[in-house]
Amino acid sequence: GNSVTQMEGPVTLSEEAFLTINCTYTATGYPSLFWYVQYPGEGLQLLLKATKADDKGSNKGFEATYRKETTSFHLEKGSVQVSDSAVYFCALGRRNYGGSQGNLIFGKGTKLSVKP
Amino acid sequence: DSGVTQTPKHLITATGQRVTLRCSPRSGDLSVYWYQQSLDQGLQFLIHYYNGEERAKGNILERFSAQQFPDLHSELNLSSLELGDSALYFCASSVAGGAEQETQYFGPGTRLLVL
Numbered sequence: 001g002n003s004v005t006q007m008e009g010p011v012t013l014s015e016e017a018f019l020t021i022n023c024t025y026t027a028t029g030y031p032s033l034f035w036y037v038q039y040p041g042e043g044l045q046l047l048l049k050a051t052k053a054d055d056k057g058s059n060k061g062f063e064a065t066y067r068k069e070t071t072s073f074h075l076e077k078g079s080v081q082v083s084d085s086a087v088y089f090c091a092l093g094r095r096n097y098g099g100s101q102g103n104l105i106f107g108k109g110t111k112l113s114v115k116p
Numbered sequence: 117d118s119g120v121t122q123t124p125k126h127l128i129t130a131t132g133q134r135v136t137l138r139c140s141p142r143s144g145d146l147s148v149y150w151y152q153q154s155l156d157q158g159l160q161f162l163i164h165y166y167n168g169e170e171r172a173k174g175n176i177l178e179r180f181s182a183q184q185f186p187d188l189h190s191e192l193n194l195s196s197l198e199l200g201d202s203a204l205y206f207c208a209s210s211v212a213g214g215a216e217q218e219t220q221y222f223g224p225g226t227r228l229l230v231l
């Protein structure tokens with residue numbers, strides 16, 4: 001089946017530290033991969049995405065590379081800010097054949113807290 | 117602002133009651149998705165409508181139902197409410213029928229509290 005596993009949180013970092021949030025997936029076919037971010041009290045926002053192997057998604061200093069050989073899509077940022085404190089969700093987009101999972105399958109989320 | 121609107125923002129009700137949550141997708145989007153987010157279950161897919169037709173159904177309780185209207189807005193009906201139904205309910209929309217590369221745009225959510 002299709003699933004997404006991301007590292008357990010919470011993750012606490014100091015400002016300007018390097019961030020990595022690990023995400024691995026299991027899927028049939030060739031899924032697309034997404035990172036969504038949820039700021040406190042808000043809905044989910046797309047952060048970045050990649051639609052095929054070796055693609056790199058990037059936005060607001062965050063990057064993730066679609067690695068088919070390791071089935072991974074790790075999120076990285078070189079220097080985090082306090083404003084990056086949020087919950088980050090890795091997700092897998094599969095063709096919607098119906099069934100109970102829907103076409104966007106989310107990991108459990110990783111809470112990031114950045115301290116000044 | 118994603119362009120997806122949800123009303124109401126907050127809802128407080130009692131066990132056994134029925135409520136309706138409303139969602140307006142982004143202009144031009146044909147698909148609407150409903151999710152439930154709770155602390156213990158995380159983000160759970162409930163149901164997907166595409167251009168008025170049900171496309172996929174997740175772990176949606178029989179007490180819950182949804183529909184998408186000709187103007188493409190959607191409503192999620194929750195009935196015989198239980199304490200455990202307290203959660204954040206999100207609506208999302210996408211431009212077409214749910215292809216694997218389609219981005220879903222999320223609304224701000226409706227926070228439901230059942231007392």
